[in-house]
Structures are given as C-alpha cells and as structure tokens.
Amino acid sequence: MTDASPGGDAAADGGHEVARGGDDHGHDFPGTGSIKRWFVTTxxxxxxxxxxxxxxxxxxxxxxxxxxxxxxxxxxxxxxxxxxxxxxxxxxxxxxxxxxxxxxxxxxxxxxxxxxxxxxxxxxxxxxxxxxxxxxxxxxxxxxxxxxxxxxxxxxxxxxxxxxxxxxxxxxxxxxxxxxxxxxxxxxxxxxxxxxxxxxxxxxxxxxxxxxxxxxxxxxxxxxxxxxxxxxxxxxxxxxxxxxxxxxxxxxxxxxxxxxxxxxxxxxxxxxxxxxVYIVFFPALGVMAEVFQTFTGRRIVGRKWFILAMVLVAIQSFAVWMHHMFLTSINLQVKTLFMITTIGISLPFDLMVFALIYTMLKGKIRFTTPFLFVFGALLLFIIGGITGVFLGAVVLDYEFRGTYWVVAHFHYVMVGGVTALVGGLYYWFPKMTGRMYDEFLGKLHFAVYFVGFNLLYFPLFVAWETPRRVFDYAPELAPWHQLATVGGFVLGLSFLIMFYNLFKSAFVGDPAxxxxxxxxxxxxxxxxxxxxxxxxxxxxxxxxxxxxFLDAGEVAPSEERSGGPTGAAVSDGGVTASATRAVTADAELPTADATEVEGPSHASIWPFVLSAGAFLVLLGLSPLQDAAFPEGMVGAAYATTTVAGGVVTLGSLVAMGLEPxxxxxxxxxxxxxxxxxxxxxxxxxxxxxxxxxxxxxxxxxxxxxxxxxxxxxWEPIPSDPIPGLVNTYILLTSSFTVVLALVAAEKKHKWGLVTSLGATFVLGIGFLVNKGLEWQHLFHEGLWLSTNVRASTFFLTTGLHAAHVIAGLVIALYLTARAWRGAYLEDSRSVEYFGLYWHFVDIVWLFLFPLFYIL
Amino acid sequence: MVSTKLYTAIYVVLFVSATVQVLVEFAGLSYWLAFGVIMVLSAAKAVLVAAYFQHLRFEPRSLTYLVGIGLAAALALTLAASYSLL
The missing domain is CATH 1.20.210.10 (Cytochrome c oxidase-like, subunit I domain)
Structure with missing residues (x-):
C-alpha cells in the first residue's frame, strides 16, 4: 500500500502527536508508520x-x-x-x-x-x-x-x-x-x-x-x-x-x-x-486558479468577477438539466428554454477562461510540472467547452446525440479536469510528504500524458459518427479508432511515470x-x-x-459558551447521517469531560466499523426481488448478512454516540x-x-x-382518509411532546424530560402500528407495491417517511435512556437537534397526508 | 423565548386545521378549489411548525433561507419536469 508513502518522513508528525496526544484518556494516537493509525484517524x-x-x-x-x-x-x-x-x-x-x-x-x-x-x-x-x-x-x-x-x-x-x-x-x-x-x-x-x-x-x-x-x-x-x-x-x-x-x-x-x-x-x-459536471470540474478549476497565481507570480485578474462567475454557474447549474433530454418527448417550449439557459451558462465560463489567460499574459510564467498540467488543462477545457456548445443547441443535438461527439466532448471536459487535478497532486505533493518530486520525470509525465490524451480523444471527434456504447461502427472509421487505442495506452502508461516518481520521491526526494x-x-x-x-x-x-499567528494570551476571550470550561471545544457528531440517513446527536459529551482541559481527539474506530456494517446491510439486500430473498442456502446467507450488518451498524452508532x-x-x-x-x-x-x-x-x-x-x-390508494388523519394527530402530538421535552430540559426538570421523550417514543410507535394495520388492510384488498404505479408511489413515499420515523425513534430511545441517567440537563442541545429532525419529519407528513389520502 | 402556553395554542391550531382539511374534502367543493384550500392549509401548518417548533423565527434568517433554497430546488424539479410533459 502506498498508504505508507508519507510514513517515513512524517515521523515528525507522529512525534508531535505523541507529545500532544499522549493523554490518559484512551485516545492514544499511533504515528503515521503504524497501520492502526490509518484505521482510526479522524x-x-x-x-x-x-x-x-x-x-x-x-x-x-x-x-x-x-x-x-x-x-x-x-x-x-x-x-x-x-x-x-x-x-x-x-x-x-x-x-x-x-x-x-x-x-x-x-x-x-x-x-x-x-x-x-x-x-x-x-x-x-x-x-x-x-x-x-x-x-x-x-x-x-x-x-x-x-x-x-x-x-x-x-x-x-x-x-x-x-x-x-x-x-x-x-x-x-x-x-x-x-x-x-x-x-x-x-x-x-x-x-x-x-x-x-x-x-x-x-x-x-x-x-x-x-x-x-x-x-x-x-x-x-x-x-x-x-x-x-x-x-x-x-x-x-x-x-x-x-x-x-x-x-x-x-x-x-x-x-x-x-x-x-x-x-x-x-x-x-x-x-x-x-x-x-461542475461538481467534478470546479475543484479542478480551483487548482488551476491557485497554480496559475503561484507560477505566474500574479494575483488572478478580475478575482471578484471570477468568483461571481463561479457562483452564477453553481446556481444556474440546476436550471440546465433538460439539455440532456432534447431527444426525449419533452415539449418544444421547454427545450427552447433549456437551450437558452445552457448557452447562457457558457458565458461565465468564458469570463473565467479569459481571466486565466490574462493572468498569464500579465504575469511571468515559470514552467514547472504543476503549471504545465494546469496550462494543458486550460487548453483541453477550451476544446471541451466549445464542442459542448454544439450539443447545447437543440437542432445540432438531434444529429450529435448518441454519437462519439458526445463521448469526445465530455472526455475533453472531464479528463481535462483530471489534468488540472494531476497538476494539483504535483503542486501539493511537497506539502503532504515533506519531499520534492523529481521535476524532470514530472515534465516527462506531462509530455507523454498530453500527447496520449489528444491521441486518444481527438480522433473521436473525427470519428464522431460512431454510435456511442456500441462496439460496431462503419469500417472506414477504423484508423481513427486505432489511433485512439494507441493514445489510450500512451495516456494510461504515462501514469506509471507519475507513480514511480511520487512513490520514490516520498521516501528519498529532497526535503521540501x-x-x-x-x-x-x-x-x-x-x-x-x-x-x-x-x-x-x-x-x-x-x-x-x-x-x-497569535499566542493563546493574545486571543480575545470568546463568548461564554453553554456550560463547560472546555470553552470553545465543540463536540463532534451533531449530525450523523448513516446509509439509512439516521441522525444522532451527542452534543452533551463535552460536559462529561468538563473538569479536564485537554486537546481535541484524533482517533475513533467507529466510522470504520459503521461503514463496514452499512456495507454488509446493502450486500445482504442485493439479491432481493419483489421484497423476497432467493430460496435456499444462498438466500439465507444473504439474509444473515443483512441482519449482522444491521447489528454492527446500530451498535457502532450507539458506540459513536457514547464515545467521549x-x-x-x-x-x-x-x-x-x-x-x-x-x-x-x-x-x-x-x-x-x-x-x-x-x-x-x-x-x-x-x-x-x-x-x-x-x-x-388518479384516485388515492387508501379509500378512507381517517387512518391517515389519526396518524396526522399522532405525529402532531409527538412534535408537541418533543417541544415539551426541550422546555423541560431547559428548566432542568429531569422527569419532565424523560416523560416527554418517552411519550414521543410511544407516539412514534403508535404511528407505525397504525400505518402497519392500514398497510395490512390494503394488502388484504389485493394491493401490493407492484400492483400499479399508483400503489408504488403510495407505498414507497409513505414508506420512506416511515423509515425516517423509525430512524427518529432509534434516536428518541437513545435520548430517553441517556436522559434517564441524567443527561441533557446542563446541555440540552442534543434534544433540540433531535427536535429539529423530528419536526421536519412531521412537516413532510403534513404534505404526504393530503397528497396521498385526500386529493 | 416562547411560553408553553403559546406552544400549546399552536398545537391546537395544527390539530384543528388537519381536521378541517378532511372536512374540506367532504364539503362538496369543486376539485381544484378543494385542492387549493387543502394545500394552503398544509403550507400554513408547515410554516407554523418551522417557525415555532423548530424556532426558525428566533434564529438568524440565514437558516430560513437555507431551507428555502432546498425547497426552491425541489419545486424547480417538480414543476419543470411536470411542465415538460404538457
């Protein structure tokens, strides 16, 4: 594993920890050379x-x-x-x-x-x-x-x-x-x-x-x-x-x-x-901007406008999606609208590209490896961007859609982004490892990479009439595809130069x-x-x-935070979204350590265990069809995996909640x-x-x-809205009891808190029981998830809501148990955050009820 | 911040308006008028829960805007997608 690559020279890092992390709190934090470190590190x-x-x-x-x-x-x-x-x-x-x-x-x-x-x-x-x-x-x-x-x-x-x-x-x-x-x-x-x-x-x-x-x-x-x-x-x-x-x-x-x-x-x-598309490209753009500034020795031209352009793109990116759907049955008006927004989104990008070019012109360029990569990325992105404008036009897209034009275009954009990120790897490598990479090998990597890239993707524009995702094409296009294949190997093999360079330099490069x-x-x-x-x-x-950098004494005292002398130390774990989107809050933890003033923690095994549990749950569920496991031993093995994974997931969530x-x-x-x-x-x-x-x-x-x-x-699935109305009453009441729980916690009224949380839990169970009875009734009427899409939307949407209720109940149970033992009276934040979640689940139901039961 | 009395009053209002929603359905109004009334009631209840139970009213406005952005995204998807069918 190259995991260990920063190990050798990071001894200083490790040593630092021993000095600082050497507390007696069970959080001994191993050095970077230790395998254990990489499983527990936070x-x-x-x-x-x-x-x-x-x-x-x-x-x-x-x-x-x-x-x-x-x-x-x-x-x-x-x-x-x-x-x-x-x-x-x-x-x-x-x-x-x-x-x-x-x-x-x-x-x-x-x-x-x-x-x-x-x-x-x-x-x-x-x-x-x-x-x-x-x-x-x-x-x-x-x-x-x-x-x-x-x-x-x-x-x-x-x-x-x-x-x-x-x-x-x-x-x-x-x-x-x-x-x-x-x-x-x-x-x-x-x-x-x-x-x-x-x-x-x-x-x-x-x-x-x-x-x-x-x-x-x-x-x-x-x-x-x-x-x-x-x-x-x-x-x-x-x-x-x-x-x-x-x-x-x-x-x-x-x-x-x-x-x-x-x-x-x-x-x-x-x-x-x-x-x-922008989620993968923006970080590359950020690397380009940083590296351009460093190696031209000049602040980016029009910095404020550059940022504004990016903000604009980020917002507008949510209003262009139908340009991927010009050949579907959506109506012409909406196609036209999305063509306009799409062409519009290219304008802020023009501004960014020109800002980068101007920065180069006004600065003094140093052709280091990171600069070569980001400069290459800019060229590739310009080609990728311009060819994309063709696809944004409805009429041209009728011709180009489903061809290698699309393939070539998005590879120029996305792998263009990769090019910048590779530049970023060279740029920050000395910071991460404390050692310099070999500049000659870096430049060689760039040369081979850039040739390979264009040899691979440019012929695809020429051979654009090749149908996408298919291995058959017109024979006269074969030479272009053969060129591309050669390019693919050149591009891929160029990474061997990088791996060799970085791996070797991590151990024996010049100190940075x-x-x-x-x-x-x-x-x-x-x-x-x-x-x-x-x-x-x-x-x-x-x-x-x-x-x-200010010493501790020079810092103006921060506002008194709720409680403990740990002052600004804040607890981790306000929000835990697991695969089931469960949410836990354990913000009461700092008070447990209120008498000790210690540095922050850096180690926890539970993220690893929790993820392993979620992995097992999903692996176990994979062979389900029509909500049933396959027959026989294989099905039993999968079902067991699911249950085991569930236990591990739940257990590690609790452990994570209790961990100081x-x-x-x-x-x-x-x-x-x-x-x-x-x-x-x-x-x-x-x-x-x-x-x-x-x-x-x-x-x-x-x-x-x-x-x-x-x-x-379209008729609602339940013929009678009354069970739904009863559940609305139950959920509204449970929201009210959560409010009472927070009021009780703020008044330091322990049994008020326990009773209100307990009532919330009971009401939540009541909601689920009522829903279960209703579903049972519908199943008896012959309705099932697969009966028709009307039934599918009813069962799945209310089912997702029920899953949120179940996640909330797990947290409510945890909070009740902790409150029983006296928690949350000094610091009621956990109860408050749980309330935010629970009320949200309530609000969702306020819309599900009319949409699925009445209208 | 808010007295328990006000919380209780809000709870009663929520309870009653949920009942009204079902009564509207049986009141024999035209479908789209009933649809409008029922959805407005749902939205009003949601606002009450968010403003008082989630105490957004007493938080910096940025949190309200944050939820508003999520809501805008969800509505944009729903409305534009549905419109594209027409």
Whole structure:
C-alpha cells in the first residue's frame, strides 16, 4: 500500500502527536508508520491522503476497463468477436463511467479538499472529524461493494446514466446490477455526510479576518462544489432509492407499462447529473486558479468577477438539466428554454477562461510540472467547452446525440479536469510528504500524458459518427479508432511515470521547505511540510490583512459558551447521517469531560466499523426481488448478512454516540452567514435542507407520474382518509411532546424530560402500528407495491417517511435512556437537534397526508 | 423565548386545521378549489411548525433561507419536469 508513502518522513508528525496526544484518556494516537493509525484517524490531513490513494486505485481500475474497451474497438466487431463478450463490453462501458465519475474524480478532488481547505481557512480540522472519517470509509466500502458486483453474475450493464427501462431487472437481471445501484446509494451517503461537514466548516470556522471575499480560490471552488453536492446528490439519492425499490421491492416507477417511467428517470438523473459536471470540474478549476497565481507570480485578474462567475454557474447549474433530454418527448417550449439557459451558462465560463489567460499574459510564467498540467488543462477545457456548445443547441443535438461527439466532448471536459487535478497532486505533493518530486520525470509525465490524451480523444471527434456504447461502427472509421487505442495506452502508461516518481520521491526526494514555490501565498504554505497534527501552533488571524499567528494570551476571550470550561471545544457528531440517513446527536459529551482541559481527539474506530456494517446491510439486500430473498442456502446467507450488518451498524452508532470525543478547538472568527449558531445546529439544518430535496425528489416523482397518468383520473390508494388523519394527530402530538421535552430540559426538570421523550417514543410507535394495520388492510384488498404505479408511489413515499420515523425513534430511545441517567440537563442541545429532525419529519407528513389520502 | 402556553395554542391550531382539511374534502367543493384550500392549509401548518417548533423565527434568517433554497430546488424539479410533459 502506498498508504505508507508519507510514513517515513512524517515521523515528525507522529512525534508531535505523541507529545500532544499522549493523554490518559484512551485516545492514544499511533504515528503515521503504524497501520492502526490509518484505521482510526479522524485528522483531515490523514483522511485527505486516504482519499487520494484510494481514488488513484479506482483510476487504475477504471483505466484498465477503458483499455479493454479500446482493444475491443480496434476494429468494428460483430457479436462474439474481440476480447469482450457483448454483455461484458456493456459492463465495461458502464462500470468505467461510474467508477471514473463517482469513485475516482470527485474523491480525488476531495482528497485535496480535505488536506488543504482547513489549512487555507485557518481551521485545525473539519467541524466534525469523525463524520469526515465516516465519509471516507463509506466511500471506500461503497467502492468495494461496486467491486463485489462484478462477481454476482455481472455488474450493471445499462450505461453510466442508468437509463430506464434498461435499469430494471427485466433487462438487467443480474444480482450484481442491483449491487452496483446499492453501491451508489452508499456512495451518496458518503457524499452527503461530507457536504454537511465541509459546509459547516467552511462557513463557521474561518480565521478572523478571512471573510468569504478573501477566501483562497481553491477553497472557494470547494465551497461551491459542496453546496452543489448537497442538493444534487440528494436528488440522485431519490432517484437511486426509487430505482433500488423497483429492483428489490418490485415497485413499478420505471417499468415500461408505467406512464412516462423512462422520462421520470432522465429528469431525476439529470437534475443531479448536470450539477455533477461542475461538481467534478470546479475543484479542478480551483487548482488551476491557485497554480496559475503561484507560477505566474500574479494575483488572478478580475478575482471578484471570477468568483461571481463561479457562483452564477453553481446556481444556474440546476436550471440546465433538460439539455440532456432534447431527444426525449419533452415539449418544444421547454427545450427552447433549456437551450437558452445552457448557452447562457457558457458565458461565465468564458469570463473565467479569459481571466486565466490574462493572468498569464500579465504575469511571468515559470514552467514547472504543476503549471504545465494546469496550462494543458486550460487548453483541453477550451476544446471541451466549445464542442459542448454544439450539443447545447437543440437542432445540432438531434444529429450529435448518441454519437462519439458526445463521448469526445465530455472526455475533453472531464479528463481535462483530471489534468488540472494531476497538476494539483504535483503542486501539493511537497506539502503532504515533506519531499520534492523529481521535476524532470514530472515534465516527462506531462509530455507523454498530453500527447496520449489528444491521441486518444481527438480522433473521436473525427470519428464522431460512431454510435456511442456500441462496439460496431462503419469500417472506414477504423484508423481513427486505432489511433485512439494507441493514445489510450500512451495516456494510461504515462501514469506509471507519475507513480514511480511520487512513490520514490516520498521516501528519498529532497526535503521540501515550508514553501517550495516562490509567490505561493495561501496559508498551507505558511506551515511546515507536512504540517503539524493540529496545523497551527497559535491561532491564525487575518485581522490586519495578512496571516499572523497569535499566542493563546493574545486571543480575545470568546463568548461564554453553554456550560463547560472546555470553552470553545465543540463536540463532534451533531449530525450523523448513516446509509439509512439516521441522525444522532451527542452534543452533551463535552460536559462529561468538563473538569479536564485537554486537546481535541484524533482517533475513533467507529466510522470504520459503521461503514463496514452499512456495507454488509446493502450486500445482504442485493439479491432481493419483489421484497423476497432467493430460496435456499444462498438466500439465507444473504439474509444473515443483512441482519449482522444491521447489528454492527446500530451498535457502532450507539458506540459513536457514547464515545467521549472532543472536536477541534476554535475561536469563532468569520462565520458568515451562520455567526453565533452552534456548529451542530448548522450541520443539522444543512442536512435537513438536503433531506428537503430528497423528499422533493420523491414527491416530484409522484406529481410527475400523476400528471403523466392524468391528474384527476388518479384516485388515492387508501379509500378512507381517517387512518391517515389519526396518524396526522399522532405525529402532531409527538412534535408537541418533543417541544415539551426541550422546555423541560431547559428548566432542568429531569422527569419532565424523560416523560416527554418517552411519550414521543410511544407516539412514534403508535404511528407505525397504525400505518402497519392500514398497510395490512390494503394488502388484504389485493394491493401490493407492484400492483400499479399508483400503489408504488403510495407505498414507497409513505414508506420512506416511515423509515425516517423509525430512524427518529432509534434516536428518541437513545435520548430517553441517556436522559434517564441524567443527561441533557446542563446541555440540552442534543434534544433540540433531535427536535429539529423530528419536526421536519412531521412537516413532510403534513404534505404526504393530503397528497396521498385526500386529493 | 416562547411560553408553553403559546406552544400549546399552536398545537391546537395544527390539530384543528388537519381536521378541517378532511372536512374540506367532504364539503362538496369543486376539485381544484378543494385542492387549493387543502394545500394552503398544509403550507400554513408547515410554516407554523418551522417557525415555532423548530424556532426558525428566533434564529438568524440565514437558516430560513437555507431551507428555502432546498425547497426552491425541489419545486424547480417538480414543476419543470411536470411542465415538460404538457
């Protein structure tokens, strides 16, 4: 494992920890040379390195799949010819796309984000370090789950866009296809946790004087990326959960007989999918901006406008998705509207490109390896961008859609982004390892990479008439495809130079100074290479317009926080979103340690265990069809796996809640727009905002399907609204008891608190029992999830809501038990945050009830 | 902040308006008028819960905007997708 690569020279890092982390609290934190360290670490820099190494592994995996495709495409093939069987080719195409977009590109960028962003902000870690480790482990296990799918009869073979109806078991019957979808669900859980964490950190934990205007450009791109991820991935989660339900439980949203099922998928997928383009590209843009500034020695031209353009793109990215659907049955008016928004979104990009070019012209360029890569990336992105404008025009898209023009265009954009990120790897490598890479080998890598890239992708523009996702094409195009195949091998092999260079340099490269790059101005270069465990010795501040470090004595005393003498130490874990989107709050923990003043914690095994549990749950569920496990031993084994995974998941959630873990210490500096609101509360609200979009996706799917069916011809499934009304009463009452619980906690009234929480729990159970009876009744009437799409939407949407109730009840039970033992009287934040979640579940029901019972 | 008495009053209002929603259904109004009344009642209840039970009224406005952005995204998807069918 190259995990160990920073080990040798990071002894200083490890030594630092021993000195600081050597507490008697059971949190002994091993050095970077120890394997154990990498399983328990919650430190943002370690997690960043884990992300980078893991994502590079998936790059190699996705790359090998691409090679297999390119070998198959050396000549037009009939069925059965070439090295790949037909379905194997389809699997290679689909898996290559999914792995590269989800498991390589974003995580690679977020490796840098993890490492660099807290340093650029002047924070000692992310707001919720354990949730950060959880994001990583969920990501790794989702990737392993995807890997497993290859061995369950074959992975998903319907293309990375997973279009309906190919995505339902009628057409992709392998268990592995379901597993691939579940792997994506787990990946989205990781992304959601990560978005909440980054957004809380970046808005709340900036050093004094570091207003958003002054935040370095790489951090700016990550901030916007995290915002887009928060909402876009929630829509994807809705799409994936509906798809999982169609595959595993037998609902019929995307079935051929459902009205507009195929169109529904394209809407849900591309509502996510277009922001996703910028989600993967923005971090690359941030790297370009940083590296351009450093190696031209000039601040970016029009910085304010550059930022404004990015903000505009981030917002507009949610209003262009139907340009992926010009050949579907959507109406011409909406096509025209989305053509306009699409052409419009290219304008801010023009501004950014010109800003970068001007920066070069006005500065003095130094052609180092990172600069070469980002400069190359700019050229590639210009080609990719211009060819994309063709696709944004409705009429041209009629011709280009489904051809290699599209393939060539998005590879220029996306792999263009990769090019910049590779530049970022060289740029920050000295910071991460404390050693310089070999400059000659770096430049050689760039030369081979750039030649290979263009040899691979440019011929695809020429051979654009090749149909996409198919291994047969007009014979006269063969020479272009052969050129591309050669290019594919050149591009892939160029990475061997990089791996050799970086691996060797990590151990024997020249020691890197704090700042090996003249003119690099961001804060990560103001600390040692690699930085100490807690980043800064003093408190960073930009009070006087430049970075300074204040000793403890110079810092103005922060406001008295609720309770303990730990002062600014905030607890981690305000929000825990697991694969089931359960939420726990354990903010009472600091008071347990109130008498001891200690440094923050850096180790927890539970994120790893929790992720392993979630992995087992989803693996176990993968062979379900029509809500039943297969017969015999295999089915029993899968069912057992699910149960075991559930126990592990639940157990580790509780363990994580009870674990005394101290989050990073920080003085509230710049916190716009969330100044004065506790990190845990901000995190909870950010999570709830994404949950709004999740339910929005489900309700949107319901409304859309009903419109396609004919709105008024659609009768509610329950013939009698009274059971639903009773449940409304129950849920409203339970919301009221949660309010009473918080009032009791604030009045330090222990038994009032316990009684109110207990009442909430009982009411929640009552809600579920009532719903269970109602469902039982409907089943007896012969209605089932698969009866028709009307029944599917009823059972699945109210079922998702019930799942939220169950998650809430688990937390309510935990809180009741803790309150029984006297918790939350000093610090009622956990009860408050749970209330925010519970009331949200109540609000959702306020809309589900009329839509599914009355109207 | 808010007295228990006010919380109780809000709870009663929520309880009653849920009942009214069902009564509207049986009142024999035209479908779309009933639809409008019922959805407005749902929205009003949601606002009450968010403003008082989730005490957004007493928080910095940024949290309200945050939820509003999520809501806007969900509505954009629902409305534009449904419109594309027409």
């Amino acid at each position: 430190n943002h820099k370690d997690v960043g390195i884990l992300y980078i190494v893991t994502s590079l592994f998936f790059l190699v995996l996705g790359g090998v799949l691409a090679w297999l495709m390119r070998i198959q495409l050396l000549a037009p093939r009939a069925l059965g010819e070439g090295i790949l069987a037909p379905v194997a080719y389809n699997q290679a195409v689909s898996a290559h796309g999914l792995l590269m977009v989800f498991w390589f590109l974003s995580p690679f960028a977020f490796g840098f984000a993890n490492y660099v962003v807290p340093l650029q902000l002047g924070a000692k870690d992310l707001a919720f370090p354990r949730l950060n480790a959880l994001s990583y482990w969920l990501y790794l296990f989702s990737g392993i789950l995807f890997g497993v799918s290859f061995f369950q009869g074959g992975t998903f073979s319907g293309g990375w866009t997973m279009y309906a109806p190919l995505n339902v078991p009628t057409f992709t019957p392998d268990v592995g296809a379901s597993t691939a979808v579940l792997a994506l669900v787990l990946f989205v859980a990781s992304v959601t946790v990560s978005s909440v964490n980054f957004l809380t950190t970046m808005h709340r934990m900036r050093a004094e004087g570091l207003t958003l205007r002054n935040v370095p450009l790489f951090s700016w791109t990550i901030l916007l990326t995290a915002w887009m991820m928060l909402f876009a991935f929630a829509a994807l989660l809705a799409a994936l959960l509906v798809l999982s339900s169609d595959r595993l439980l037998g609902t019929t949203y995307f079935a051929m007989e459902s009205p507009a099922g195929a169109l529904l998928w394209t809407h849900l997928f591309w509502f996510f999918g277009h922001p996703e 100074p704090d700042n090996p790059w003249e003119y690099a101005t961001t804060a990560e270069w103001a600390v040692s290479s690699p930085p100490p465990l807690e980043n800064f010795d003093g408190t960073p501040t930009y009070r006087d317009g430049h970075l300074e 873990f101290r989050g990073p210490v920080f003085e509230e500096g710049e916190a716009w727009p969330f100044a004065g609101i506790d990190n845990g509360k901000v995190g909870m609200w950010i999570f709830l905002a994404s949950d709004v979009v999740l339910f929005g996706g489900f309700l949107g799917a319901y409304v859309f399907t009903r419109v396609a069916f004919g709105w008024t011809g």
